[in-house]
Amino acid sequence: MDDTPLDTYDARAIATAYLGFGAIGILGGELVLSTLFGTQMASPSAIGKGLLFVVVSSLFVGFLVNRKNERIAQQQASVRTSLEKLENIVSASPIPIVSVTPDRRVTRWNEAATETFGWTRDEVLGAQLPSVASDRQVGVEEILEQTTREDGLSNVEIELERRDGTVGEFLLSTALIRNRDGDVVELVGVLVDTTEQKHRERRLREFEMAVEQAGHAIYLTDPDGTITYVNPAFEDITGFTRCEAVGETPHILKSGEMDDSYYDELWATIESGETWQERIIDQRKSGELYTAVQTIAPIQRDDEIVGYVAIQSDITDAELAQQRLGVLNRMFRHNLRNRMNVIDGYAEMIRNDAEDEDNFHRANNIVTAANELVALAEKAQTVADLLESDGKTRCVTDLVDEVADRARSCHPEATVGVDIEPDVAHLVDNRVGVAVDELVTNALEHGGETVQVDVYRSPVDDARLLIRVSDDGPGLPRGEWDAIERGGETPLEHGTGMGLWLVHWVVTKAGGSTQLDTTPLGGAAVTLKLPIDDGSGEESDDDTELHVES
Template sequence: MDETPLDTHDGRAIATAYVGFGAVGILGGELVLSTLLGTPMASPLAIGKGLLFVVVSSVFVGFLVNRKNQRIARQQASVRTSLTKLENVVSASPVPIISVTPDKQVTRWNEAATETFGWTQEEVLGKQLPEVTSDRPVSVDQILDQTTEEEGLSNLEVELRRRDGSVGEFLLSTAVIRDDDGDVVELVGVFVDTTAQKQRERRLREFEMAVEQAGHAIYLTTPDGKITYVNPAFEHITGYTRDEAVGETPDILKSGEMDGSYYESLWETVESGDTWHERIVDQRKSGEFYTAVQTIAPIHQGDESIGYVAIQSDITESELAKQRLGVLNRMFRHNLRNRMNVIDGYAEMIRTDAANEETLDRANNIVTAANELVALAEKAQTVADLLESDGSTRYVVELIDEAVTRAQSYYPDSTATVDVEPGISELVDNRVGVAVNELVTNSLEHGGETVHVDVFRSPRNDERLVIRVSDDGPGLPKGEWDAIERGRETPLEHGTGMGLWLVHWVVTKAGGSTRLGTTPLGGAAVTLELPIDDGDDDARDDSAGVERTLRGTTLDSTDE
């Protein structure tokens, strides 16, 4: 469409020309007829009437042309306004809008495209389209060809590379613009960024897979306790299928073993927004009781609770194993002590009545073996008690002092030195004292005449302390530590006692780690790395008076 339409001056010119041609036609026609044919000329009145008709007709024609011009002008103004509005809409659009020629020359690139892909309008307009496709999806040429063939695309999923190299996921819709001859002049693309949405969908699928494959029973409920979802582990543990459980309440699992106050406390906790974590005895569909550790937490959407998630870990077998071990341990210790007392009594009788040195030595061996078995049973009980107890905190210097002093009292002819790094006054788990005592005692018994205990801050982490016990003895047998690193013993590869296992278990329970090394002289060096416990102000106040600096102190029989 011509953007410079005829104006009113053009309408007047047409009217004037119409008058001129009409007047010339009338007068010239009369003159030609009169001259060539000899006919008399029309009267002035007739000629005047003709000229008046021409003038009136010219005015009317000029009026019509002027009206048409005004109408065209209004239409063109409306088109220009629409185009301006469209340009503003495209520029302000929150989604990227890009148009290119068939040879990929950029003709439109809005601000959203700059924010999304990184290139500015100055860098792309009138130039070739930047390479935005990633390695995986279809190419730009394929998209342009498909757009032309199908007269546009709708919601095509594509992956596009941004200027910084990152790849985004988009829904692309395209359109074709043709000229009057039907040739393609532009291809327009609108991009909806679905990167965050796709990531959420993937996380949701991963979460769903994790819940479905979890080994713990997981179920969801509405705020009033109606079950809306159970995972396969729930079906396996409880015996109820998903169809049987959904729509019911967790009451289907009630065994009658938990009193009403348990459930009152449970609901009071979760309805207040807190998490419930307690042991429970529930009942399977088969009627069999099972013991579980149950965690229930509210699910919040904003400030509103929309339901609850519950996780049950079936500990029935571990509870039974603990009970069996407890009973066997009690029976073992009780019967062992009684039988050892009998053996010890008979050995004393043999020793008293011994007629020769050989019989006396055998009796002594029996007494020694009996005492060692009783000591082993006592150590096993110590391990069990420690691992089942909740640790408290003690100053590390005080703990080391007490552990070394106790070990030293059993071997007064040996020497134990303690060196504490200046400024060390932190609290650690008090159960570690048993591990230190075990290491020092073992070193004094088997490791040589001198044992060193060093206490210093971990060079790798200021929040951890290191206690290293080293000696100048022959070192620990390789099999002793190999069994601990494997986490189990075998009939052919095992330790000779329970000491290192005790150290390993106690330190691990306290949140620390244990490493075995050697000293330059070939002796053993066991390193404990422990977390520092902040404790509380009361613990620090109560212990302030008992902290002692053992730096450079030698503990021997004279210290007793």
């Protein structure tokens, strides 16, 4: 029987037809037999019994057909209900679900597909599967062929472009719908958008690579302080391998040099959710002590501390180098000043007792050289003091005006011009005044007779001020500035003084940079590019003066 449901009229028709054919068969059969073979017709009671049987049979057939109709109708209703539920599930699914015919015409396109790819359901139903031309676009024909060949795909990673041209990453699973002849009539695809997940995975891999390749020792602990991870730099610095460190506590690094109050304060800080950063002396596996700057921060999830991350920067060599430089610097300045005083004293005696002009000039040169060396030592002290001090803020206009006034007082024969752009009375690091003073003084003593100081806002960066010191002198030797740009001097290529280094170091310390140009008259022009202070630092009214020869 056909699966098409039969209605009540069809059941009555079949029963009536069965009754009619049965009655005709009984009556017609009796008539044919009587006519052709001359047999006696059955009695009316027998014919009546036969007709009664046909009637009963017809009713029974009608009953069976009607029951069949009811069952089919129930099955069809159940199928329709299931299809409606399935359609509702597909429509409400947060995952894009798309169906196409073998020739790529869209038959199903849910709301999630619209939200993900940008095309509406009305735009795509019955039309060719939409796509955006791109080198990264997945081969739709290839997927359709592979789905048919393998009777469906499962979690295939693909890239698809959306309507706006952005690329998304998806996991594609497909299934086939066939007709009763086994021919494919529809291909259903379910796409799970993994773009954000893949992005997070890549970021996590990048983070892991950064931690693994970091030059600082990094280790993680659980809330109780048990080490759960160390990076390769930790192994290199401490001497403990990953296997030796994981499962232990940072106590394995304890040197005994830090008192208990240090660790009490450390734990009190990080358990309160704050970050700890202090200098520490730890011990390597070999027993060797090392000095590090250690930062420990809590790892929190929903206001709950789930662990800690610690970063150590080994400063042992840097600290020793700083100590050596400090000692050598003090010894150099002290001994140099003492010896120069002796040389200066004897040279003065020789100059005073000189009976001829040549000896007088020789003694005078010795005195001059001694004074220059003393001045150089004092400048070295100034540089050291400035770089070790904490900068304060000062109004740039006051700073520049003070330098100009001092220069005019010391060099009344020279011209010192100042041009300050309106509305640039901002705060800058007060140590910059030493750099400006050095440039102006150097220009007046070794340049020409005119020095110009211009102050203006950077045309390319509103957060920076420019101070340009220019002169009309012979200009700076290129080798002097090459050493600054190179970042160091060599035995064959070096400057003749410390002035430009002082400027460079001070401006760099203040967060700025320097640039050398020439003026139209051939002189030198040095531009200081300085960050504008937001006023959060302490403003200084102290006068910082420096006037030494370069």
